[in-house]
Every structure is written in C-alpha cells, then in structure tokens.
Amino acid sequence: MIIGLTGGIASGKSTVSNFLRSYGLPVVDADVIARQVVEKGHPAYEKIVEYFGKHILDEAQNIDRKKLGSIVFTNEEKRLMLNRIVHPAVRLEMKNEAAAHLKESPCVVMDIPLLFESELTHMVDRTLLVFVDEETQLSRLMERDGYTEAEAKSRIAAQMPLKDKVQLADAVIMNNGSLEELKEKVEIQLHEWKII
Numbered sequence: 027m028i029i030g031l032t033g034g035i036a037s038g039k040s041t042v043s044n045f046l047r048s049y050g051l052p053v054v055d056a057d058v059i060a061r062q063v064v065e066k067g068h069p070a071y072e073k074i075v076e077y078f079g080k081h082i083l084d085e086a087q088n089i090d091r092k093k094l095g096s097i098v099f100t101n102e103e104k105r106l107m108l109n110r111i112v113h114p115a116v117r118l119e120m121k122n123e124a125a126a127h128l129k130e131s132p133c134v135v136m137d138i139p140l141l142f143e144s145e146l147t148h149m150v151d152r153t154l155l156v157f158v159d160e161e162t163q164l165s166r167l168m169e170r171d172g173y174t175e176a177e178a179k180s181r182i183a184a185q186m187p188l189k190d191k192v193q194l195a196d197a198v199i200m201n202n203g204s205l206e207e208l209k210e211k212v213e214i215q216l217h218e219w220k221i222i
C-alpha cells in the first residue's frame with residue numbers, strides 16, 4: 027500500500043513523516059527529490075538557468091533557492107513554468123524509489139506537498155492530509171523560515187486552500203495542537219488502517 031501524505035506548506039508533513047518513519051515505514055519525500063533534480067549538472071538545472079537566467083545562481087553556480095522562490099511565489103506564470111521543468115523528473119524518481127521500497131516493505135509513504143494540485147492521487151492508494159488552521163500555518167511558517175508576513179502569505183497562496191483539500195482526502199490529521207497530540211493522532215490513524 028502507498029500512502030500519499032500531503033498538506034499545505036508548514037502544515038506539519040515532515041513532522042508526521044518523521045513519526046511514520048519511527049514506525050518503520052519508508053518515506054519518499056518529494057521536496058528532497060525536487061532539490062536533487064535541480065542540482066548542477068542535472069537536465070532540469072540547465073532548463074531552469076535557460077528560462078530564468080544566470081542571476082538566480084549563487085557564487086558556486088548552484089541555484090539560489092531563496093532568489094528563485096522570491097520569483098516564483100510572486101509570479102504564477104513563472105511558477106507554473108518551474109513546475110513544468112521540475113515535476114516530471116520528480117515524479118519519475120519518486121516512482122522508482124517507491125517501487126524499490128515496496129520490495130522490502132508492504133507499506134510506503136509518499137510525502138507530496140502538491141498531491142492534489144498536480145492531480146497525482148493515481149500514484150497512491152490512500153491520501154492522508156495534515157491540516158492546520160490558517161493562523162497557525164502562517165505563524166509556524168514565518169517562525170520556521172524567517173519569512174515576512176507577505177512572503178509567507180505568497181507561499182500559502184500558491185497552493186490549493188487547505189480547507190478544499192479536506193474534501194479530497196481519505197483521512198485528515200488535525201495539527202493545531204501539540205506535538206504529543208499529533209503523534210497520538212498519527213498512531214490512531216495507523217491503527218485504523220491496520221498498518222501497525
């Protein structure tokens with residue numbers, strides 16, 4: 027079984043995926059793979075530099091993620107172009123990694139922030155949404171990444187509203203409370219799905 031773990035930016039996906047790992051479940055993380063496929067020398071890197079220009083590179087010629095982020099989270103057309111360049115390589119690598127894990131484990135988690143936006147639910151058997159209210163999401167995002175309110179809001183606005191994702195998910199884990207409460211909810215869900 028493949029569980030598609032999703033949620034908005036700073037909703038708590040990585041925190042949940044760490045809990046899931048502690049139960050021995052392998053996790054394939056789209057954000058990690060999205061970083062790997064744009065490293066210098068990869069085909070997606072060349073396409074990004076061609077489209078956005080060399081000014082998005084740092085001194086070592088790596089993509090400056092802060093610079094690229096400030097462009098794509100304030101310009102939808104450019105964000106969609108970045109998605110078109112990066113996502114096919116991410117999807118391919120995710121499928122390969124999940125298939126490899128499934129040889130060893132009956133259940134694998136795919137952590138995919140844009141699972142619903144990119145219509146990738148066909149890649150998974152069940153969807154698990156991590157939900158937070160807007161206020162908590164904004165404050166956790168600003169605190170974790172040091173963004174201004176405007177920067178944080180532009181990132182949240184680049185995604186489908188979390189309340190719309192609730193309608194699409196097979197199960198929802200509320201993460202407005204403490205980390206202990208979150209861990210307990212994850213455990214209850216895994217029991218319900220007879221995974222642990």
Ligand SMILES: CC(C)(COP(=O)(O)OP(=O)(O)OC[C@H]1O[C@@H](n2cnc3c(N)ncnc32)[C@H](O)[C@@H]1O)[C@@H](O)C(=O)NCCC(=O)NCCS
Nearest residue numbers: 034035056057060091094095098109112116139140184185
């Ligand atoms: C714009 C980039 C350079 C910013 O890098 P940065 O290190 O600041 O953020 P990071 O990659 O850790 O992403 C943090 C979160 O931002 C959100 N996010 C990232 N990319 C996107 C996007 N294209 N659209 C909407 N939300 C996004 C996700 O919730 C993600 O978990 C980077 O996010 C990127 O290359 N995005 C395109 C690839 C992508 O869609 N990744 C998301 C999962 S495949």
Ligand SMILES: Nc1ncnc2c1ncn2[C@@H]1O[C@H](COP(=O)(O)OP(=O)(O)OP(=O)(O)O)[C@@H](O)[C@H]1O
Nearest residue numbers: 034035036037038039040041166170203204205208
């Ligand atoms: N229940 C909680 N109580 C307090 N802080 C929390 C809780 N859950 C998550 N956090 C914190 O909120 C921030 C966002 O959580 P996390 O990084 O897990 O989100 P994410 O959904 O993986 O984010 P992204 O989409 O950016 O990858 C982190 O700093 C994390 O430590």
